[in-house]
């Protein structure tokens with residue numbers, strides 16, 4: 001997962017990009033259903049029966065107490081696994097410009113994990129970033145967990161007693177240079193940045209649950225809220241979008257032009273459950289991790305609560321306009337013979353490859369047709385028509401919000417640096433910054449935006465690409 005975090009209180013703001021890799025959870029197939037902790041007072045009018053059903057929680061077991069199993073669900077909603085690994089053995093780097101901060105072993109091992117923690121210790125670590133004997137760096141999202149309820153912490157604690165012990169230290173541990181290795185510096189940071197728990201008034205009970213999930217458990221803001229100068233969350237720009245290493249976490253306030261104001265609650269729920277919204281949005285990169293490890297396991301009630309809350313947070317308009325999908329401009333799926341006849345498709349793509357290769361050889365860079373560049377480099381996975389290879393499970397890119405932004409940076413970043421694909425077991429998307437020139441990447445970017453995004457025109461230049469690559473490297 002990719003997190004942009006604070007680094008230290010004196011350093012300039014800069015994005016952070018860890019290299020985390022996770023295996024997807026293996027569902028145990030236990031027929032277990034968890035009840036959300038909140039009493040749902042209102043009747044829910046969404047057509048939830050049309051939602052793809054929730055995957056069974058892999059970390060609950062009938063052998064454990066109800067409290068521990070509720071804790072297993074809280075661990076999902078708080079996405080502990082994203083950073084501490086599926087087995088909680090730790091060692092995952094949160095990359096920062098001053099060095100990596102590695103997550104720790106949080107299994108009940110008394111030597112290497114949290115086996116000696118009392119519940120009070122655990123509560124302090126989650127709420128205040130204070131482990132017995134040392135201060136924790138805010139790469140651990142305790143500023144968000146600060147508002148976690150006593151009930152949820154008790155359940156989590158009970159659950160962590162049942163986690164299989166990993167009796168060894170993480171492969172890597174944190175070694176920051178002086179003076180950043182002085183953990184007590186964090187005390188000063190905490191005074192400035194750990195928010196006092198303040199809840200909005202006037203919310204329905206469902207929305208209050210949503211607020212708690214979004215702000216405290218799911219910590220959506222750690223990615224979607226921009227940072228202030230001390231790397232704390234900038235409350236005035238709450239959820240309005242922030243750069244995130246090589247990615248960009250877009251504006252998710254209900255602004256119609258730059259946020260998700262046009263999404264229905266059902267759209268939000270579908271996106272968080274499945275990671276896709278047909279011809280409109282796709283959860284790639286760090287968002288794919290959030291969906292894969294956490295949101296897809298949430299109950300319908302909890303997803304609806306978050307959606308309902310996201311519809312009432314203050315709408316913020318940014319300068320990163322989203323160009324609405326013009327459905328008439330979007331491509332139709334191409335004829336079946338090219339889509340489904342792999343031999344015919346192979347010839348078609350080979351021809352495109354020959355075209356681009358010969359133009360590079362004969363006359364240097366930038367003389368290739370944008371379409372041939374797309375076909376040669378992208379179509380084997382995304383399909384000649386952008387609808388993706390029907391047999392493989394690659395992302396369809398037709399109509400995606402990430403290719404319809406006024407700022408092309410996020411799209412250029414994906415093409416330049418690739419994407420891991422938390423959902424796909426198929427090969428990941430490679431980065432093209434080494435193989436293609438900035439002019440060629442610009443050309444493909446423009447082609448993708450116009451052809452698959454339905455934009456009237458696109459004028460990304462080689463200089464834009466060079467800038468984005470430099471900024472995100």
Ligand code: HEC
Nearest residue numbers: 078079080083101102103104106125131136137139140141
């Ligand atoms: C965004 C990544 C991230 C998430 C999510 C996260 N942690 Fe952490 N956690 C870390 C990192 C990094 C450290 C080590 C920080 C340090 O060395 O100061 C850490 C440290 C800890 C510690 C302190 C261990 C010790 O004794 O030093 C505990 C306890 C802990 N995490 C529990 C949890 C629990 C429980 C959850 C889920 C509710 C969770 N973490 C979610 C990144 C994360």
Ligand code: HEC
Nearest residue numbers: 002218220223247248249281282283284286287290401402
């Ligand atoms: C680890 C960082 C991270 C976390 C945590 C995270 N997001 Fe995201 N989110 C992203 C990124 C990056 C994207 C862009 C994905 C893409 O373009 O493929 C995104 C995209 C989205 C979108 C699609 C917006 C659009 O216009 O396409 C929505 C909606 C969203 N996130 C909601 C949430 C909610 C709700 C939460 C909390 C449950 C959350 N996110 C947590 C990083 C994150």
Ligand code: HEC
Nearest residue numbers: 284285288377378381395397402419420421422424428429
């Ligand atoms: C080897 C297969 C492969 C190739 C080649 C490939 N991609 Fe991808 N692409 C993927 C996969 C898989 C994803 C989904 C990644 C994820 O889930 O994070 C993806 C995602 C995307 C996205 C969606 C980003 C987002 O999250 O919103 C875009 C846009 C994209 N690719 C464009 C391209 C372009 C343009 C090219 C050619 C320069 C290309 N891809 C080449 C496999 C590929």
